[in-house]
Amino acid sequence: MPGIVTKAIFPVAGMGTRFLPATKAAPKEIMTLVDRPLIQYAIDEARAAGIREFIFVTARGKSALEDYFDRAPELENLLKEKGRDDLLDILQPTNMDSGAIAYIRQNRPLGLGHAVWCARRLIANEPFAVILPDDVIAAEKPCLQQMVEAYETTGGSMVAAMEVPPEHVSAYGVLDVKQDMGAMVSVRGMVEKPAPGSAPSSLAVIGRYILSPHVLDNLNRIGAGAGGEVQLTDAIAEEISSGRDVYGLRFRGQRFDCGSKAGFLRATVAFGLARDDLRDDLSRYLAELGPGRHGAPPG
Ligand code: G1P
Numbered sequence: 001m002p003g004i005v006t007k008a009i010f011p012v013a014g015m016g017t018r019f020l021p022a023t024k025a026a027p028k029e030i031m032t033l034v035d036r037p038l039i040q041y042a043i044d045e046a047r048a049a050g051i052r053e054f055i056f057v058t059a060r061g062k063s064a065l066e067d068y069f070d071r072a073p074e075l076e077n078l079l080k081e082k083g084r085d086d087l088l089d090i091l092q093p094t095n096m097d098s099g100a101i102a103y104i105r106q107n108r109p110l111g112l113g114h115a116v117w118c119a120r121r122l123i124a125n126e127p128f129a130v131i132l133p134d135d136v137i138a139a140e141k142p143c144l145q146q147m148v149e150a151y152e153t154t155g156g157s158m159v160a161a162m163e164v165p166p167e168h169v170s171a172y173g174v175l176d177v178k179q180d181m182g183a184m185v186s187v188r189g190m191v192e193k194p195a196p197g198s199a200p201s202s203l204a205v206i207g208r209y210i211l212s213p214h215v216l217d218n219l220n221r222i223g224a225g226a227g228g229e230v231q232l233t234d235a236i237a238e239e240i241s242s243g244r245d246v247y248g249l250r251f252r253g254q255r256f257d258c259g260s261k262a263g264f265l266r267a268t269v270a271f272g273l274a275r276d277d278l279r280d281d282l283s284r285y286l287a288e289l290g291p292g293r294h295g296a297p298p299g
Pocket of ligand 1: 112132135171172173174192204205206207232233259
């Protein structure tokens with residue numbers, strides 16, 4: 001029986017240079033998709049999957065994340081006095097049980113694998129999840145929950161997977177598929193950011209992982225990989241070399257790359273259209289723009 005997954009690591013140390021100047025004084029993860037910061041989507045998804053302990057790998061300049069998940073007594077008292085229970089309800093998901101959230105600093109930007117490794121002392125000998133908040137996934141059943149359910153029968157390690165156009169594969173970790181079972185594939189190998197034309201498939205890793213604790217030992221051993229960084233993909237591939245199973249799950253849902261401006265804008269439109277209070281207004285505006293017409297630049 002695979003262990004129960006109750007801990008998740010959120011690598012949030014990146015400087016967000018692609019969104020400068022917005023990220024000069026505010027963490028990228030606080031950027032707002034409709035009315036919730038990116039990190040809230042990741043936390044909500046983790047909670048839905050049964051995660052109870054949240055480990056943030058942070059860096060200098062990220063303290064807004066700590067404040068966001070802390071109590072705000074003055075604000076709460078004010079809202080109570082004013083009888084604004086509606087707003088208190090909206091704040092509810094930002095509350096964490098005492099001790100449920102931990103912050104570890106990654107003191108040098110050495111890559112995603114290194115960021116996960118920084119949290120090793122908080123993961124005992126148990127499977128754990130990793131969520132990359134840049135990857136926002138709209139799904140009827142949240143992606144990590146789909147993975148946890150599948151993992152209950154497979155064990156091993158599991159990554160979220162999605163077919164991407166061949167010209168985009170070099171931006172991802174890519175799976176070398178051993179056996180394709182439909183939604184689930186078993187994996188023979190994984191390559192981080194393969195050179196164009198050399199990718200083993202067009203099935204890319206998306207930022208959701210359930211990992212065996214052995215992956216942390218692997219991170220101890222491996223050196224820098226693609227881009228001179230310690231790659232999580234390489235540490236997972238090591239599992240296969242050690243004879244342990246790795247799976248990819250083609251999740252059901254739509255993934256938005258909120259690490260890019262175009263992806264963030266698409267997500268904003270999609271999540272806006274999904275909201276009862278915004279749908280009419282937003283779709284009217286989009287219809288006004290019409291195909292091939294452009295809105296006036298603001299200001
Ligand atoms: C990271 C991972 C990569 C994965 C991607 C998904 O890359 O290293 O394997 O495919 O996230 O978003 P990054 O986007 O940080 O370069």
